[in-house]
Amino acid sequence: MNTRLRHDAIVRSLRRNGTLTVADLAQEVGASRRTVLRDISALRDEGFVIHSEPGRGGGLQLDPQSVQTTxxxxxxxxxxxxxxxxxxxxxxxxxxxxxxxxxxxxxxxxxxxxxxxxxxxxxxxxxxxxxxxxxxxxxxxxxxxxxxxxxxxxxxxxxxxxxxxxxxxxxxxxxxxxxxxxxxxxxxxxxxxxxxxxxxxxxxxxxxxxxxxxxxxxxxxxxxxxxxxxxxxxxxxxx
Amino acid sequence: MNTRLRHDAIVRSLRRNGTLTVADLAQEVGASRRTVLRDISALRDEGFVIHSEPGRGGGLQLDPQSVQTTxxxxxxxxxxxxxxxxxxxxxxxxxxxxxxxxxxxxxxxxxxxxxxxxxxxxxxxxxxxxxxxxxxxxxxxxxxxxxxxxxxxxxxxxxxxxxxxxxxxxxxxxxxxxxxxxxxxxxxxxxxxxxxxxxxxxxxxxxxxxxxxxxxxxxxxxxxxxxxxxxxxxxxxxx
DNA sequence: TCATTAGTGACAGAATTTGGCACTATTACA
DNA sequence: TGTAATAGTGCCAAATTCTGTCACTAATGA
Incomplete structure (x- = not known):
């Protein structure tokens, strides 16, 4: 899977599910946890606002107002x-x-x-x-x-x-x-x-x-x- | 140099100079002739209209109406x-x-x-x-x-x-x-x-x-x- | 204290991109 | 007619980038 396609898949998935853990995302897009973390970092660089909570019950959440299109x-x-x-x-x-x-x-x-x-x-x-x-x-x-x-x-x-x-x-x-x-x-x-x-x-x-x-x-x-x-x-x- | 950056550089260069040969472009963006040709092909796939003339005095020319922005x-x-x-x-x-x-x-x-x-x-x-x-x-x-x-x-x-x-x-x-x-x-x-x-x-x-x-x-x-x-x-x- | 989660760094292997080369087709010019 | 200059293609090895794995730190809630 292409990097760009994976980024899109991650954004879609976050939009659909609200809150997700990195592990969930990794399974969903078929990539490793490390790669997903790298993707999250890249998406943040591109302007997507992604909130995160560490610890039990934590996870990632995409700020819906920041959803962007090109x-x-x-x-x-x-x-x-x-x-x-x-x-x-x-x-x-x-x-x-x-x-x-x-x-x-x-x-x-x-x-x-x-x-x-x-x-x-x-x-x-x-x-x-x-x-x-x-x-x-x-x-x-x-x-x-x-x-x-x-x-x-x-x-x-x-x-x-x-x-x-x-x-x-x-x-x-x-x-x-x-x-x-x-x-x-x-x-x-x-x-x-x-x-x-x-x-x-x-x-x-x-x-x-x-x-x-x-x-x-x-x-x-x-x-x-x-x-x-x-x-x-x-x-x-x-x- | 990143692929994306090189594409942008090629478009800028073509816009500035009117007509250029592949060799000129290669020198300008610091890549091989083969790579530039691949880039041109990719740009065409993306919708840029690039006219080309083979033979002596030929070269590449970007249709200015097709210049695109993201x-x-x-x-x-x-x-x-x-x-x-x-x-x-x-x-x-x-x-x-x-x-x-x-x-x-x-x-x-x-x-x-x-x-x-x-x-x-x-x-x-x-x-x-x-x-x-x-x-x-x-x-x-x-x-x-x-x-x-x-x-x-x-x-x-x-x-x-x-x-x-x-x-x-x-x-x-x-x-x-x-x-x-x-x-x-x-x-x-x-x-x-x-x-x-x-x-x-x-x-x-x-x-x-x-x-x-x-x-x-x-x-x-x-x-x-x-x-x-x-x-x-x-x-x-x-x- | 422990399980769970985000996040980082390093490194080897996988995948992709790049450059070099040989090649064809086309064109202008001598 | 021949020659130099040009676009464009296919192939392969080298260079570069991406990915997964692992070990780690920090934060959080039960």
Whole structure:
């Protein structure tokens, strides 16, 4: 039996049985008493809280609050979680956000630092407002999955972003803008872009954008976007 | 050097240098070419996408999108993340939720199954409505951190829940209820409880509850709560 | 006082990992 | 076309790590 598998088996067994002696555990996982003790020591090093009592009637007990889990997450998945929690927090008075932050901070800490820097730069351009205007939900489209990656790339690389836009009357036009920010007024998301042809800022409802595509042959110098006071970036992240 | 450490070193090195040959990597991490090749194979098994080109000028290249991170999360932290994403999804048309779900599903899969069962039972009692009534945000209090754990325990163990409640006029009363559900109408959260004294359901704004405490000496048989059609449980979770 | 339990240290044997080597397949370049 | 450079595989012995055994200490309850 693999060391890792044995560690898992020990944690499971402790969770199931409450209190166990080292000898019991050794029999259960099919290893020697010495090995189990070494495993317990390793688990404690990894952050599991295991109480122990020597003497008659003693044994080991796992603190259930310390039960932990691991998972390998890709950068995109971490990013999605990050946004979810940041929005939740920015959007209102929500419980758990402290705990969720703690969890995210742990995940984030494990990411390579340049990726974190990119994530933060990207989050700098996300703004959240207090409440959405009253919206007919049935009218809402679905945001294209490709939109966010395209926006992220265009924003970070300072490239122009092209797309098809369907306005409130249903008319479709082709647009090319310099992406400046994203504005979240739940449940609506807006893309804020500088339109170099019209020489003005424009807000686009993100569920009305289709076929987004960044244009790698173009580039621009980033500007600051003037936003109202009650809109704040969701920059305010764990740690 | 530990196998795990070497794997991390290889990933870091590939990220930093873009393209590297196996020989370069071997020198960098201080291991033999054969060992590095074995490590690459192991990393691929773990989900890292590593492109390779044989022949002159070839080498290895790590797909940056596949960079992964691990973290150990406690059950409470996973729970908090779970709620965040579930609420986000229930509250409206949001991007990323697919990705966030995928990340959460990975985390959840690694949890002990009895904990997952508890989480799901608890989430069954959470309901989310479409939009909040217009609320004076400045009037909103802060939810007590102890409230959720107390509610969770009371709900799962079917114990009564006692607390102090401050109504809209500011009058404070002591309440004891059988917790039935939680209702989320962002940004407000409500506790739905059966009041055995008044023999009726009562809704309590959670930011007006203080000193929550479950009463382990009491118990009750759980009832179904009649809810309107436009309120749906946020049960609809990853996987 | 005694049986029972956690915990430590040392050491030999078991198991796993590592390095070296010979090999194949692929590619760029002269 | 030939040659050097590269990824990748299989095999085996050496190096390293892990495991079990044993002897021990300390703490606890009966």
């Amino acid at each position: 998972a390998r997450l890709s950068v995109a998945e971490v990013f999605a979680l990050l946004i979810s929690v940041a929005c939740m927090r920015a959007a209102g008075n929500l419980p758990f956000s402290g705990l969720a932050d703690a969890g995210l901070a742990k995940i984030e800490r494990a990411l390579p630092s340049d990726k974190v820097r990119d994530l933060r730069r990207f989050l700098d351009c996300l703004y959240v407002g207090q409440l959405s205007p009253q919206v007919d939900i049935s009218d809402m489209g679905v945001m294209e999955p490709a939109l966010l990656p395209a926006f992220e790339t265009a924003f970070l690389q300072r490239h122009h972003l092209g797309f098809q836009y369907r306005d409130a009357k249903g008319a479709v036009t082709s647009r090319i803008v310099e992406p400046q920010a994203m504005l979240i007024l739940p449940p609506l998301w807006y893309l804020v872009g500088w339109d170099p042809v019209r020489e003005d800022f424009r807000h686009f409802r993100m569920d009305r954008i289709s076929r987004p595509k960044y244009l790698p042959n173009t580039s621009f110098r980033q500007r600051h976007v003037p936003f109202e006071d009650n809109i704040r970036p969701i920059r305010d992240l764990p740690r | 973290a150990r999360l406690s059950v409470a932290e996973v729970f908090a993340l779970l709620i965040s994403v579930a609420c986000m999804r229930a509250a409206g048309n949001l991007p990323f939720s697919g990705l966030a779900d995928a990340g959460l599903a990975k985390i959840e899969r690694a949890l002990p199954s009895d904990k997952v069962r508890d989480l799901r039972r608890f989430l069954d009692c959470l309901y989310v409505g479409q939009l909040s009534p217009q609320v004076d945000i400045s009037d909103m209090g802060v939810m007590e951190p102890a409230l959720l754990p107390a509610f969770e325990t009371a709900f799962l163990q079917r114990h009564h829940l006692g607390f102090q409640y401050r109504d809209a006029k500011g009058a404070v009363t002591s309440r004891i209820v059988e917790p039935q559900a939680m209702l989320i109408l962002p940004p407000l959260w409500y506790l739905v409880g059966w009041d055995p004294v008044r023999e009726d359901f009562r809704h309590f704004r959670m930011d007006r509850i203080s000193r929550p405490k479950y009463l382990p000496n009491t118990s009750f048989r759980q009832r179904h709560v009649p809810f309107e059609d436009n309120i749906r449980p946020i049960r609809d979770l990853p996987r």
